Amino acid sequence: MSRDGKKILRGVNLEVGDREIHSIIGANGAGKSTLAYTLMGLQGYEHEEGDIFFDGEDVAVLSITERARKGITLAWQxxxxxxxxxxxxxxxxxxxxxxxxxxxxxxxxxxxxxxxxEKYIDREVGEALSGGERKRIELASIITMRPKLAILDEPDSGIDVVSLKEIVSLIRALKENGSSVLVITHREEIAAASDKASLMCEGVILRSGDPIEISEFFKNRCIPCDSRVSPPK
Ligand code: ADP
Ligand code: MG
Ligand code: MG
Known part of the structure; x- marks a missing residue:
């Protein structure tokens, strides 16, 4: 995936197992959302090289609709x-x-x-709802959709910290529902509740493994990509 001639995703070697909760950890600007959009096949996020295999099938050539039909879904940031x-x-x-x-x-x-x-079922998914309420409704839609792979882009953003536990139990509910979950997050609590984690930096998956180890490594060793590109003034 490139933008303005610059490669955003450069080395992504990632495997998400059946019914696995896999978190992607990385600084702002690392390319996490770009990876999510590329997996989903959003317009403007066409992949350039490599394969994207889903259920044993190369889906890189498929449209977003076809990928959705195969059971991939994305919850937006x-x-x-x-x-x-x-x-x-x-x-x-x-x-x-x-x-x-x-x-x-x-x-x-x-x-x-x-x-x-009874309070929400007849309301509109529009302006009248808060961001947090819309986020919850979007997560509810993923529960009813029962996708094979749910990609969640920072499900904790827009929701207060108090309900982080809720997000974690929701992610577990998705897994129990039969989905694999690829969750992009900054939160150690979410990473800790995952089966596996991968660290992303500057468009590269640096390492994958035990979620606790990966988030420790991220906390202690990873230089924020943003500050490398433009040092703080
Ligand atoms: P993350 O989700 O990890 O914060 P993103 O995937 O949003 O990172 O962004 C990765 C990189 O791609 C950043 O350097 C960002 O500035 C750049 N980028 C993302 N979207 C665009 C775009 N539409 N146009 C130009 N650059 C973009
Ligand atoms: Mg970001
Ligand atoms: Mg993002």
Whole structure:
């Protein structure tokens, strides 16, 4: 993946196992979101070399829609807004690929993200909701979608620190639901709850392994990419 002639992703060797929670740790600007978008196949994030294998199949040539159909999904760093779309319909759309969803299942997903169903199910996924509420609803949609691979780009951003535990239990719920989870995070608590972690720096996966070791290494040894590019004034 390049931008303005500069390679953003330069050496990504990454493997996420079946039903594995794998966290990607790295400083701001390391290329984590770019990696997430490239895996998902967003427009403007076409990969240039190497393979992206998913379930034994090279998906690098597939469109975002085709990848979504194969069971890959992405939760944005900034949750999306859908003015006019009700929460119940938003959650139902996500579940279409699994043969639909019942009202009970929609409510259950809302409970899992700590939103009272009766209070939220008929509201719009728009401006009237706070960023944190939209984030929760987006996470609920991933529960109802049951993807094979859920890519979460900093699920903790936009939510207060108090509910970090909730995010962790949600990620575990996704795994129990049958998904593999690739979670991009700055938070040690989330890394610690992962099965495996990879450290990313300047577009390179430097090492993969035990999450605690990787986050310790990141904390103690990693120079923020941003400060290397432009030293603080
Ligand atoms: P992270 O998610 O790890 O913070 P990003 O993937 O957002 O990192 O960014 C990686 C690098 O790519 C950064 O140096 C950033 O400035 C650059 N970059 C990202 N998006 C764009 C863009 N649309 N145009 C130009 N540069 C970009
Ligand atoms: Mg960033
Ligand atoms: Mg990012």
């Amino acid at each position: 900034e949750p999306a807004r859908f003015e006019g779309l009700k929460v119940r319909d938003y959650l139902a759309i996500g579940a279409r690929g699994n043969g639909g969803i019942t009202e009970e299942e929609i409510k259950e997903a809302l409970w899992k993200v700590d939103l009272k169903p």
